Amino acid sequence: MFYRTAGQFKTTYRDDQALFPIRQDGVLVGIFLILAWAVLPFVASEFAFQTLLIPILIYSLAALGLNVLTGYAGQLSLGTAAFMGVGAYACYKMLTIMPWLDPVIAILLSGFFSAGIGVAFGIPSLRIKGFYLAIATLAAQFFLVWLFEKWAWLYNYNASGAIQVPNLTSVAAGGNYVAGPLASSLTQYYIVLGIVTLLTILTINLTRGTLGRTWKATRDMDFAAELIGINLMRSKLSAFAVSSYIVGVAGALFVFCWRGAAEPNLFDIPLSFSILFIAIIGGLGSILGNYLGAILIVGLPVVLNTVPPALGIPISSALVEHLNLMIVGGLIIFFLIVEPHGLARLWGLARQKLIVWPFPY
Amino acid sequence: MFYDIFIAPFVDMVEAPDFLMQVLWEGLVSGILYALIALGFVLIFRSSRIFNFAQGIMVVFAALTLVGLYAMGVPAWICVILTLGVMFVLAVAIERIVLRPLVGQPDIILFMATIGITLFLIGFGEVIFGGENKVMITEELGIPTGSVLLEPFGGLLILEQKDITAVVVAALLVVGLLVFLNRTRMGRAIRALGDDPQAALSVGISIQTIWVLVWFIAGIIALVTGIAWGARAGVSFALEVIAYKALPVLMLGGLESIAGAIIGGLMIGILEKLFEIYWGQPLLGGNTETWFAFVLALIVLLFRPQGLFGEKIIERV
Numbered sequence: 104m105f106y107r108t109a110g111q112f113k114t115t116y117r118d119d120q121a122l123f124p125i126r127q128d129g130v131l132v133g134i135f136l137i138l139a140w141a142v143l144p145f146v147a148s149e150f151a152f153q154t155l156l157i158p159i160l161i162y163s164l165a166a167l168g169l170n171v172l173t174g175y176a177g178q179l180s181l182g183t184a185a186f187m188g189v190g191a192y193a194c195y196k197m198l199t200i201m202p203w204l205d206p207v208i209a210i211l212l213s214g215f216f217s218a219g220i221g222v223a224f225g226i227p228s229l230r231i232k233g234f235y236l237a238i239a240t241l242a243a244q245f246f247l248v249w250l251f252e253k254w255a256w257l258y259n260y261n262a263s264g265a266i267q268v269p270n271l272t273s274v275a276a277g278g279n280y281v282a283g284p285l286a287s288s289l290t291q292y293y294i295v296l297g298i299v300t301l302l303t304i305l306t307i308n309l310t311r312g313t314l315g316r317t318w319k320a321t322r323d324m325d326f327a328a329e330l331i332g333i334n335l336m337r338s339k340l341s342a343f344a345v346s347s348y349i350v351g352v353a354g355a356l357f358v359f360c361w362r363g364a365a366e367p368n369l370f371d372i373p374l375s376f377s378i379l380f381i382a383i384i385g386g387l388g389s390i391l392g393n394y395l396g397a398i399l400i401v402g403l404p405v406v407l408n409t410v411p412p413a414l415g416i417p418i419s420s421a422l423v424e425h426l427n428l429m430i431v432g433g434l435i436i437f438f439l440i441v442e443p444h445g446l447a448r449l450w451g452l453a454r455q456k457l458i459v460w461p462f463p464y
Numbered sequence: 465m466f467y468d469i470f471i472a473p474f475v476d477m478v479e480a481p482d483f484l485m486q487v488l489w490e491g492l493v494s495g496i497l498y499a500l501i502a503l504g505f506v507l508i509f510r511s512s513r514i515f516n517f518a519q520g521i522m523v524v525f526a527a528l529t530l531v532g533l534y535a536m537g538v539p540a541w542i543c544v545i546l547t548l549g550v551m552f553v554l555a556v557a558i559e560r561i562v563l564r565p566l567v568g569q570p571d572i573i574l575f576m577a578t579i580g581i582t583l584f585l586i587g588f589g590e591v592i593f594g595g596e597n598k599v600m601i602t603e604e605l606g607i608p609t610g611s612v613l614l615e616p617f618g619g620l621l622i623l624e625q626k627d628i629t630a631v632v633v634a635a636l637l638v639v640g641l642l643v644f645l646n647r648t649r650m651g652r653a654i655r656a657l658g659d660d661p662q663a664a665l666s667v668g669i670s671i672q673t674i675w676v677l678v679w680f681i682a683g684i685i686a687l688v689t690g691i692a693w694g695a696r697a698g699v700s701f702a703l704e705v706i707a708y709k710a711l712p713v714l715m716l717g718g719l720e721s722i723a724g725a726i727i728g729g730l731m732i733g734i735l736e737k738l739f740e741i742y743w744g745q746p747l748l749g750g751n752t753e754t755w756f757a758f759v760l761a762l763i764v765l766l767f768r769p770q771g772l773f774g775e776k777i778i779e780r781v
Binding site: 179226227230231233234235237238239245246248249252253346372376379380383398420421424425426427428429430431432433434435436439440443 | 515526561565566568569570571572573575576577579581582583584585586587588590591688708711712714715748749751752754755758759761762765766771
């Protein structure tokens with residue numbers, strides 16, 4: 104009833120292939136965009152910005168990058184956090200060497216560095232695949248984090264070994280501070296939201312186009328893809344490049360618009376796994392899933408931290424952390440058993456039900 | 465530069481052969497533990513095609529249970545038996561709750577499920593036993609803790625007795641496993657399931673029993689590794705990282721090959737130690753052990769995608 108598709112006729116192939124073939128989908132996305140751009144920023148508290156809105160956006164961007172590689176091109180990667188690190192450090196070094204550079208531009212440019220490194224570590228994918236490749240990406244994970252620690256040039260020879268984000272203004276934010284202690288959460292939120300929206304639109308269109316189809320063909324059956332004339336090398340390496348670019352931008356945002364400082368071990372393997380979980384629980388091979396997964400994975404600890412005290416149950420923060428791990432672990436298994444295709448598929452099923460409701464025939 | 469990389473390390477090695485032997489011994493000890501963990505992976509992978517990421521946390525969990533039980537006042541040897549019981553219950557629980565509903569799903573889904581198990585066990589272990597570092601009950605288990613001093617080439621070589629014990633026990637365990645796999649009915653059933661699951665099912669091999677069995681064996685291996693490594697470095701969740709070391713071993717040796725796991729483990733243990741001492745610390749600022757094994761495995765695989773011992777039949781390209 105709410106999702107009735109009757110009367111929406113497609114008379115051309117162009118209509119059929121449109122971004123939103125069903126009008127209600129477009130309306131729904133529009134509502135969420137208005138919510139994100141115009142409603143949430145004015146009702147959210149400082150706490151909500153810092154613990155929910157900004158991290159959810161950044162994590163979903165990173166998961167989007169991983170999803171391009173793992174969900175669309177079928178190359179399992181366990182090194183996401185290291186590529187985020189490359190983006191963050193590249194951004195930091197660029198702004199050190201060229202202080203006149205606009206930070207938003209620097210963030211967008213830093214993705215190219217991680218794309219380059221991503222392609223270099225993606226080369227083994229031409230020879231090995233599956234779990235062997237997953238282990239190979241762990242090489243990137245451990246090697247790069249080690250490099251962040253040992254190569255003092257990367258963090259400007261700071262005694263602490265960490266990078267500290269200075270106060271930076273950007274033209275994109277009307278000359279306001281976008282990074283550093285002086286930046287307001289609202290500005291940072293808009294910068295993050297803008298970049299996330301932009302990259303999401305780009306990715307949606309990439310996955311719908313020629314490149315996305317070659318990725319999917321590579322994922323579904325690589326030798327068949329090769330037989331119909333897809334260049335596997337180009338397909339796999341372009342997936343690594345696009346994925347690492349998005350992940351790198353997410354990493355730069357992670358440090359510049361949210362954390363404000365970063366130590367090398369921030370980019371260690373637990374972060375890689377968190378992002379992998381977001382992609383898996385959300386649904387591999389879906390764009391929507393990244394956002395649903397990020398809401399779940401980022402939101403869950405916050406809920407666990409705030410609900411028991413509100414109900415008067417005394418619970419220590421260490422216990423919360425452990426319970427959180429247990430619940431996330433259990434949830435992963437639960438979702439894999441109930442719906443291996445993730446939250447996005449659950450929404451797909453619900454939508455199908457809505458379309459035929461109330462007459463299921 | 466050329467001299468530093470290609471000549472100086474070898475000069476150091478020749479000049480101090482006793483130190484070289486010490487390094488080799490340390491490498492051998494960690495190598496044999498990597499091999500043990502890799503063996504746990506291989507067993508589970510062969511019989512169920514599951515890439516068991518939870519092997520590392522099983523090591524931690526087994527060691528924690530052992531120490532935790534002892535702290536409750538249970539005699540040491542009964543602790544070992546009880547811990548084995550816990551590992552068995554864990555194997556049954558994993559098979560019942562996690563694996564059975566997921567039979568037939570794509571590999572990546574099962575892999576994810578083992579990561580889910582890992583997270584769950586980390587949280588569970590910390591809730592029950594606490595996250596702080598604990599001391600392994602080495603002496604209480606009757607493991608000698610002294611050290612043996614040898615004097616080869618007029619130098620000094622220190623062999624810790626607990627390391628010797630670890631090597632001997634690990635070697636015995638490997639031999640026992642090989643005998644079990646090759647000479648007993650159950651062992652043949654495990655290998656049959658690995659070679660051709662459908663044929664194995666059709667001759668009446670129970671997939672559930674075998675899965676519980678291999679996860680239990682992996683649990684036993686985890687306990688042995690946990691005791692040996694815990695005696696060296698204490699029992700904490702940091703132990704989990706040694707499980708990551710087993711992954712390049714698997715890349716080198718092949719996910720299916722038991723011999724590959726053993727030889728690959730020893731190779732990686734020794735080579736990473738040599739690299740760390742003679743190249744890593746003087747030239748790269750140390751701590752290269754975190755990535756050396758992975759990069760080595762990566763380079764080997766670039767030239768030999770089937771691994772050192774992998775069967776050609778395994779399609780990896």
